[in-house]
Amino acid sequence: MxxxxxxxxxxxxxxxxxxxxxxxxxxxxxxxxxxxxxxxxxxxxxxxxxxxxxxxxxxxxxxxxxxxxxxxxxxxxxxxxxxxxxxxxxxxxxxxxxxxxxxxxxxxxxxxxxxxxxxxxxxxxxxxxxxxxxxxxxxxxxxxxxxxxxxxxxxxxxxxxxxxxxxxxxxxxxxxxxxxxxxxxxxxxxxxxxxxxxxxxxxxxxxxTPEIAETAKLLENSFRLVNIAFINELALVCDRLKVDIWEVIAAASTKPYGFMPFYPGPGIGGHCIPVDPLYLQWKAKEAGLESSFIELSGRINASMPAYVAAEVRRLLAPGTTLSGARILVYGVTYKRDVADLRESSALELIRLLVEEGADVRFCDPFVASLRLASGLTLTAVEPTAEAIAEADCVIVHTDHSVMPAERIAACAKLVYDTRHAIGGRGTAAQVVKLGGGSA
Ligand SMILES: NC(=O)c1ccc[n+]([C@@H]2O[C@H](COP(=O)([O-])OP(=O)(O)OC[C@H]3O[C@@H](n4cnc5c(N)ncnc54)[C@H](O)[C@@H]3O)[C@@H](O)[C@H]2O)c1
Structure with missing residues (x-):
């Protein structure tokens, strides 16, 4: 002090x-x-x-x-x-x-x-x-x-x-x-x-009352869960419609009232957003009610890692599996600049990639190693030009502020960018954004 x-x-x-x-x-x-x-x-x-x-x-x-x-x-x-x-x-x-x-x-x-x-x-x-x-x-x-x-x-x-x-x-x-x-x-x-x-x-x-304060907290986080799920669903729609959702959000955000931007991503994580709404859902069920929004939103958000894996497969190995492909995942914590791996969607994404036979490595300044439920342990690698260039695809899962975006853009063969963090950097690499209208 x-x-x-x-x-x-x-x-x-x-x-x-x-x-x-x-x-x-x-x-x-x-x-x-x-x-x-x-x-x-x-x-x-x-x-x-x-x-x-x-x-x-x-x-x-x-x-x-x-x-x-x-x-x-x-x-x-x-x-x-x-x-x-x-x-x-x-x-x-x-x-x-x-x-x-x-x-x-x-x-x-x-x-x-x-x-x-x-x-x-x-x-x-x-x-x-x-x-x-x-x-x-x-x-x-x-x-x-x-x-x-x-x-x-x-x-x-x-x-x-x-x-x-x-x-x-x-x-x-x-x-x-x-x-x-x-x-x-x-x-x-x-x-x-x-x-x-x-x-x-x-x-x-x-x-x-305490009940109001308890519910207010769950409302705040359920609000985020539902809106993130909605924008994730819209990202999939935009991919099909060949419309860039990031541009759509930027345009809609100019409205000074009645709109609040949410951004798509590879899934949710942390100790709050995936967890708190289920407390509310459980309590609603106890009172004999189904909370359909929470149920549906949880399903959509949980499906995002599989969508990302499928997109990478489509880009690298259409119709087959990712067997043997080298994938570098940048950022594994659930959000930018935190060290928290709890419930992170990166764990499910890596599990799916490994299940298909991909050779997965990861970089994260906050995480030295991670262990999947299967027992497989991965140790972090540095995001060097070599590590980036060796990968068949770099997936940006978490855009930590120290992420070497320029290096990734310059050295990668293919980038699948779930955070709109690489695009617009004038690169020879193929950069595909989640929701960027490429599916
Ligand atoms: N992390 C967030 O962003 C955040 C934000 C708002 C609210 N919350 C809520 O705050 C609460 C704490 O979350 P957190 O992220 O700090 O969790 P945490 O796991 O980081 O910290 C909790 C700590 O409590 C300790 N602990 C566990 N059981 C204990 C016990 N019986 N007696 C004493 N210590 C015990 C753990 O060892 C741990 O160090 C949760 O209810 C969470 O939902 C978290």
């Missing part, structure tokens, strides 16, 4: 316990420290805690020097033992909310975290859940677990829900600039949480 930051420490400084120090928890911990609070980070992953206590950041969006200075100043420390929370005035829970093998909500991390917090709950404490989840989780699942210790939410301790809206890799909006939705199981709980977050975020948006 720098001198100016330390000067920002205020009389109301508190000790914040942060449970779950991943893509959401670590940036939030840094933000609380910046606001002058002392943070105790709890994670079940010993490696993360060891790194944290050594002053090392393991999340690209959090600067290493920020963590180093905060640890050195005694403002940030990590622990695997929840007993460290005994001194916390507020506890913020940012644990994962993934899917089970049956693709239903897996709240085991959240339940586990709450059970381990319970013995350390004390009167007056504020507990906030930030994990994305279906409506009813805070009042119907978290509350009963915490109350089993004898204290009552809203009377003895404060319980709030405030969904995390962080967008990893987004350089345009810093964490504190994104309005923060805050709800509580009572108005007093909401006020307590608003007071805490008001020290970190520029704008607090009070929301009437």
């Amino acid at each position: 720098g001198t100016s930051d330390r000067a920002a420490a205020h009389a109301g400084a508190s000790v914040i316990g942060l449970v779950g120090l991943g893509y959401v928890g670590l940036p939030l911990a840094a933000a609380f420290v910046r606001a002058g609070h002392q943070v105790i980070g709890i994670d079940t992953d010993e490696t993360k805690i060891r790194k944290l206590n050594a002053g090392i950041s393991y999340i690209p969006d959090v600067n290493g020097s920020v963590v180093g200075q905060a640890v050195e100043a005694g403002m940030l420390r990590g622990a695997t033992d929840f007993a460290a929370l005994a001194v916390a005035d507020a506890i913020v829970v940012c644990v994962p909310t993934p899917l089970t093998e049956e693709r239903t909500p897996d709240l085991s991390h959240l339940s586990d975290a709450c059970e381990r917090i319970r013995p350390h709950l004390k009167p007056g404490q504020l507990i906030v859940v930030e994990s994305s989840t279906f409506p009813g989780t805070t009042t119907g699942i978290v509350r009963p677990i915490l109350e089993q210790g004898g204290l009552s939410a809203g009377r003895d301790f404060h319980l709030a829900y405030s969904p995390e809206r962080i967008d990893p890799g987004n350089k345009q909006y810093a964490l504190h600039q994104v309005p923060k939705l805050v709800s509580g199981v009572t108005a007093a709980c909401r006020a307590k949480a608003s007071e805490l977050y008001g020290q970190v975020f520029d704008r607090i948006v009070p929301v009437p």
Whole structure:
């Protein structure tokens, strides 16, 4: 923590316990420290805690020097033992909310975290859940677990829900600039949480109930899922109609109202867009309703890697398989400038290419190696002129900002560009864009 930051420490400084120090928890911990609070980070992953206590950041969006200075100043420390929370005035829970093998909500991390917090709950404490989840989780699942210790939410301790809206890799909006939705199981709980977050975020948006805040988060991500699926479907239509969808989107985007651009791609990924809508779908099903939009959108997005593989086959080996073809995939994380491979469509794309017998290599500055479900492990190669020239086709899956686009354009025999990241660079190579009107 720098001198100016330390000067920002205020009389109301508190000790914040942060449970779950991943893509959401670590940036939030840094933000609380910046606001002058002392943070105790709890994670079940010993490696993360060891790194944290050594002053090392393991999340690209959090600067290493920020963590180093905060640890050195005694403002940030990590622990695997929840007993460290005994001194916390507020506890913020940012644990994962993934899917089970049956693709239903897996709240085991959240339940586990709450059970381990319970013995350390004390009167007056504020507990906030930030994990994305279906409506009813805070009042119907978290509350009963915490109350089993004898204290009552809203009377003895404060319980709030405030969904995390962080967008990893987004350089345009810093964490504190994104309005923060805050709800509580009572108005007093909401006020307590608003007071805490008001020290970190520029704008607090009070929301009437936890159910509304929970559903709002799922709406935001379902909105993206559906619109991405729609533009992906339209990319396929444009390919057939020989119309360039990228030009179509650019033209439509000049309308100052009633239109918001979404862009096609090789599929979706990450911990949010492919997962959160299924929480909503599951909850809808429980209430006896089918959420057709989510179902259909999931299907369309999931079909994109197969479309990309089929396009590459059409261009390289019409009517046969890709057996023996050398394919270089540039970028395997689910989106630009993040290190997150979770649910990335590149995994399915590579699986399909390998299944057809292709010799697949990949380049990604954020990923050293990846392992497919089959057990096959691939190690990253550097995007050298040789590696690019040796490939029968370079597939641009993720357009990281350090991608050597000029080199790819200059050296590749054929590029299949799913991100419209190579085109227009004046190249002798054949560049085919997803949705560019070539099918
Ligand atoms: N990643 C994003 O872009 C993003 C954005 C908005 C919301 N969210 C939501 O935030 C939540 C956290 O996501 P994330 O991406 O930070 O996940 P993550 O996997 O990066 O981090 C979660 C951390 O929690 C730890 N953990 C797991 N179980 C635990 C337990 N019982 N006790 C203590 N620690 C435990 C894990 O070891 C991990 O370090 C999820 O609900 C996610 O949907 C994520």
